[in-house]
Amino acid sequence: MSYTLKSIEKxxxxxxxxxxxxxxxxxxxxxxxxxxxxxxxxxxADDARANAQALDESIAAGKEVSPLMAAPIAMKDNLLxxxxxxSSASKILKDYKAVYDATVTRKLKKAGSIFIGxxxxxxxxxxxxxxxxxxxxxxxxxxxxxxxxxxxxGSAAAVxxxxxxxxxxxxxxxxxxxxxxxCGVVGLKPTxxxxxxxxxxxxxxxxxxxxxxxKTVEDAKIVFNAIKGKDAYDNTSRTADFKGAxxxxxxxxxxxxxxxxxDPEVAKEVQSVIDFYKNKSFEIKEISLPHTKYAxxxxxxxxxxxxxxxxxxYDAVRYSRDAQxxxxxxxxxxxxxxxLGFGEETKRRIMLGTFVLSSGYYDxxxxxxxxxxxYIADDFTAAFKGVDVILTPVAPTKAFxxxxxxxxxxxxxxxxxxxxxxxxxxxxxxxxPVKTNAAxxxxxxxxxxHWHEEDLFSLATIYQNQ
Amino acid sequence: xxxxxxxxxxxxNLSKLEIEPEKEAALTEDFNKILSHFEELKELEDRSxxxxxxxxxxxxxDSDIIHPEFVGQEAVKEQFPEKQGTSLVVPHVFKKxx
Numbered sequence: 001m002s003y004t005l006k007s008i009e010k011x012x013x014x015x016x017x018x019x020x021x022x023x024x025x026x027x028x029x030x031x032x033x034x035x036x037x038x039x040x041x042x043x044x045a046d047d048a049r050a051n052a053q054a055l056d057e058s059i060a061a062g063k064e065v066s067p068l069m070a071a072p073i074a075m076k077d078n079l080l081x082x083x084x085x086x087s088s089a090s091k092i093l094k095d096y097k098a099v100y101d102a103t104v105t106r107k108l109k110k111a112g113s114i115f116i117g118x119x120x121x122x123x124x125x126x127x128x129x130x131x132x133x134x135x136x137x138x139x140x141x142x143x144x145x146x147x148x149x150x151x152x153x154g155s156a157a158a159v160x161x162x163x164x165x166x167x168x169x170x171x172x173x174x175x176x177x178x179x180x181x182x183c184g185v186v187g188l189k190p191t192x193x194x195x196x197x198x199x200x201x202x203x204x205x206x207x208x209x210x211x212x213x214x215k216t217v218e219d220a221k222i223v224f225n226a227i228k229g230k231d232a233y234d235n236t237s238r239t240a241d242f243k244g245a246x247x248x249x250x251x252x253x254x255x256x257x258x259x260x261x262x263d264p265e266v267a268k269e270v271q272s273v274i275d276f277y278k279n280k281s282f283e284i285k286e287i288s289l290p291h292t293k294y295a296x297x298x299x300x301x302x303x304x305x306x307x308x309x310x311x312x313x314y315d316a317v318r319y320s321r322d323a324q325x326x327x328x329x330x331x332x333x334x335x336x337x338x339x340l341g342f343g344e345e346t347k348r349r350i351m352l353g354t355f356v357l358s359s360g361y362y363d364x365x366x367x368x369x370x371x372x373x374x375y376i377a378d379d380f381t382a383a384f385k386g387v388d389v390i391l392t393p394v395a396p397t398k399a400f401x402x403x404x405x406x407x408x409x410x411x412x413x414x415x416x417x418x419x420x421x422x423x424x425x426x427x428x429x430x431x432x433p434v435k436t437n438a439a440x441x442x443x444x445x446x447x448x449x450h451w452h453e454e455d456l457f458s459l460a461t462i463y464q465n466q
Numbered sequence: 467x468x469x470x471x472x473x474x475x476x477x478x479n480l481s482k483l484e485i486e487p488e489k490e491a492a493l494t495e496d497f498n499k500i501l502s503h504f505e506e507l508k509e510l511e512d513r514s515x516x517x518x519x520x521x522x523x524x525x526x527x528d529s530d531i532i533h534p535e536f537v538g539q540e541a542v543k544e545q546f547p548e549k550q551g552t553s554l555v556v557p558h559v560f561k562k563x564x
Binding site: 291293294296297298300301308312315331334335336338339342347348350351352354355358364365368369371372374375409410413 | 467469474477478480481482483484493496497499500503504506507508509510512513
């Protein structure tokens with residue numbers, strides 16, 4: 001069982017199966033594999049069946065079959081579906097039931113997609129392995145002794161294990177692209193502002209972006225086209241002038257991404273992709289993005305700064321008061337609820353963010369990080385004067401062992417080192433599986449200028465369809 | 467820059483968090499490891515306002531904000547014609563889309 005959006009559309013049109021039959025297959029598979037992999041925090045069996053039944057009735061009544069119709073979808077647990085619990089894999093929101101649909105949810109519902117369940121993630125999207133989930137890690141479908149990546153690890157594993165055809169994730173510093181790399185599926189981080197973030201629980205608002213995880217580049221494009229666009233509920237969303245794909249784009253290879261610390265197997269696989277494009281007569285140019293080395297530090301200052309502000313709302317007055325919490329004073333309610341409700345990494349980032357924004361340290365850390373962000377964005381602007389797309393590895397290593405980095409936050413942060421620069425610059429980037437016989441999958445990353453998603457789809461499709 | 471146990475406790479207090487005493491040492495060590503990594507940013511030259519990216523220059527033009535003078539309670543009340551008991555009803559900013 002391995003469907004794509006195209007094969008589902010064809011199957012429904014030719015009446016090879018009904019929406020109900022397809023949904024039943026995915027529910028069965030999801031239930032069976034979930035015990036092993038811990039992909040879903042909740043499976044919406046009743047809703048999925050009812051929605052599939054209603055869809056079959058509307059198709060029988062003459063409704064035209066379209067590409068996302070009946071598509072079984074996994075939603076990251078920080079995206080809202082009205083009436084369902086969305087906890088961001090945190091204990092502090094364990095009982096929070098969404099009171100409205102995220103804009104992406106509304107768009108997918110309108111397209112006739114079927115939500116299979118809420119997918120596991122690192123708490124509030126902070127992490128690179130899903131080990132920061134309050135509900136246990138999601139295991140890698142290719143090797144259950146390894147992590148599935150993060151923070152959208154549940155979403156990537158759902159697609160890799162055929163527990164959904166499409167998943168939505170959120171990417172702040174690599175949270176779609178890195179788990180896609182660990183699980184061997186396609187992951188797109190769109191241009192900042194391309195997709196409405198209304199109904200996405202905010203983590204670092206200046207960087208957060210929603211995107212699809214799929215088996216094929218073609219499916220990623222279909223989902224992106226369905227969810228993109230200006231939304232009155234998110235002022236950072238834009239109806240941008242999306243650019244068409246260039247013919248024969250020039251590919252840039254930044255030397256700073258191929259340095260010490262890059263796993264030789266990853267380097268070899270990415271080189272095989274460069275060779276593929278070379279053999280297809282694409283012009284390949286070595287380029288330099290000189291401020292890349294500052295990206296990790298800048299990100300881990302900006303991100304916690306925004307986290308400390310965004311997560312202040314979880315004060316147990318408006319959300320999820322724990323019965324164990326004392327109600328003597330407001331101060332005690334805040335402190336005890338946050339201490340009991342948040343995990344270790346979340347607490348660490350809140351404190352780090354409070355530190356870098358505090359008087360006396362703001363200039364030395366936060367202001368400096370914003371300047372580094374500017375330098376990095378300028379590097380990309382200069383590079384895109386000479387090349388159209390940039391090709392890089394997604395992460396320095398393939399999926400690491402469970403627990404290997406859990407006690408060392410800096411080692412965990414390094415998993416994002418090659419995805420963060422594009423995030424800081426707000427650029428679109430796609431993570432695409434390398435064709436390999438290795439035991440573990442691995443991806444390469446393509447980065448394009450703002451609003452040039454079509455260049456990514458076009459170039460990635462040429463590789464995937466070889 | 468190294469933070470001390472006292473600074474960590476102050477940070478936890480500002481963050482409305484409590485740190486279990488047995489976790490303080492490990493957390494201080496993590497913090498100092500992370501902060502020492504950030505030291506590399508000091509190598510970067512400061513940028514003046516004119517060198518900032520166009521996108522960032524568009525943000526936070528606080529000086530351009532004109533604060534209107536307070537027009538009085540009655541004028542404010544007129545903006546909320548609908549009432550429920552003694553309360554004023556705030557009109558919807560957005561209408562629910564289908």
